Amino acid sequence: MSLLVFLFCFSLLLGVNTKPYDEDAPSCGYDACPVADPSVLNVHLVPHSHDDVGWLKTVDQYYFQDVQNVISSVIVALKLNPERRFVQVETAFFKKWWEQQKDSIKQDVINLVNNGQFEIINGGWSMNDEAAVLYQFTIDQYTIGLRYLEDTLGACSRPRVCWQIDPFGHSREQASISAQLGFDSIFFGRLDYRDKINRLGKKTGDLIWRGSSNLGNSSDIFTSVLYNQYSAPPGFCFDIVCDDDPIIDDEESPDYNYQKRVENFASFVKEQASKYPTNNIIVVMGDDFRYQAALNSYINTDRLIKGFELFPQTFQGKPIKLLYSTPSCYTKAVNDYVTANDYKLEIKTDDFFPLSDGPVNYWGGFLTSRPASKRFIREGNNLLQVAKQLAAVGQESYDNPGLNSLKEAMGVMQHHDAITGTELMDVAHDYHRLLYKSLSSANDAVDLILS
C-alpha cells in the first residue's frame, strides 16, 4: 500500500519535473503556423542548414568546426524576433550541442520549440539513405532520434515532416515507413531530371505518394519536390560562408540595392510559382552548413520580407507576400487549399529511383561502393537486433549505455554519405572506428545481460 502511494507520488513528481515548459499551454504544431492568405501568393521562406553527419569532414570535425556555431547563433537570432523560424534536422548533432549547454539556454530552446519558432523536422539520428539501407536500419535510426527528442524537449518537438532533401533518389518504402511513423509530409530535392521537368510542367511537384500496396491509402503521404534542390535562390545566401551582396536599404549609400534585390527575388518567385499548383510555394533559405552566423541571414531576410511591402510585387494579378514559415506550415497551407478548392493532387505509387541528374549521369555506384563498410554495417545491425531482444527479455533498461552507443553509431551509419560510401576516405575510417568501438561496448553489454 505504502509502496503504491510512494510510486504514485513519485510518478507525479516525475510528471512535473519532466514537463518541459510550464507557463502557458504550448502553441506548437499547426496552430503555430503563420496564416496563409488565399488572396495572395504566399511565399513560405524556410531557414535551414543541411548538416551532413560526416562527408568531407568527420562527424566531430563538422560539429566542432561548423554545427555548434549554427545552432548557437540561430537560437540567439530567433529570440530577437518572434517571426523568425528555423528547422532543426539531425539529432546526432543536436544531442552533441544540447549536452554542452547551460540550463538557461536549454530553457530558451524549449520555449522556442513550444512556440513553433525552432521546429524539429525529420528528427532521425541522421538523414538516412534510402537505397543501400534495409528497412530495419531506417526504423531504428528514427526510433533513437525521435525518442531522444521527446525525452529531451517534450511533445512539441515531435516532427511532422520527413525532410529527405539530399539522399540520392527515394524509395517507396521510405514513404510507407514515414506514413506509419506518423509523419504528414515528405520533402526532397533529388529526383530524375526528366521527371522533375515533367512535374514542373504539369504542376505535379506537390503530390500524394502511396508507399505500400498492402496498406493502401493508409500509407498515403503528402510529398513535395523542392524547386531549387535545397538551396536558396541564387544570390541570396547571406551567411558568412557566402559572398553574395547584402541587401542595402540606405538610400544615401552608393551601394543601395534594395528595390533591385526585391525585384530579383520576385522574378525567381514568379518563375517557381508558375510551376506549382496552389497559391503557396516553399522557398528554402539555406544550404550545406549555413547559418554559422545566423544573425546575418536573418537581418537580410527580415529586410527582404519588408521589401515586398515597400516595393509591392504581383504574380498573376495577386500580391506576393513573403513569410517566415516551415515545411509543416507549407503542408498545412497546401492542404487547406486542396480541401477548399477540391483540388486533386496526383497519386504516385512507385519509387523515385534510379536517380539521374543529367544525360549519362546516373547515381548507381553508391549501391555497391565501399562494400566492406556496407557489410560492417549489416554486422552491426545483427548485433543490435540480438542485443535489443536480449535486453527486452532480460528486462534491461532501454537506456543501457552499451546498447545506446551501438544504436547511435548505427544511426550515424545510415546517413546518406555513410552507408552509401560517398564520404572521403578519412571519414570512412572514422566511421569504422566509431562502429567498432560501439560494437565492443554492445558486446560487453550483451555479456552482462547473459551472465
Ligand SMILES: *[C@@H]1O[C@H](CO)[C@@H](O)[C@H](O)[C@H]1NC(C)=O
Ligand atoms: C481509403 O481506402 C478505403 C478502402 O479502399 C476507402 O473506403 C476510403 O474511402 C479511402 N479513403 C480515402 C480518403 O480515399
Ligand SMILES: [Zn+2]
Ligand atoms: Zn547531405
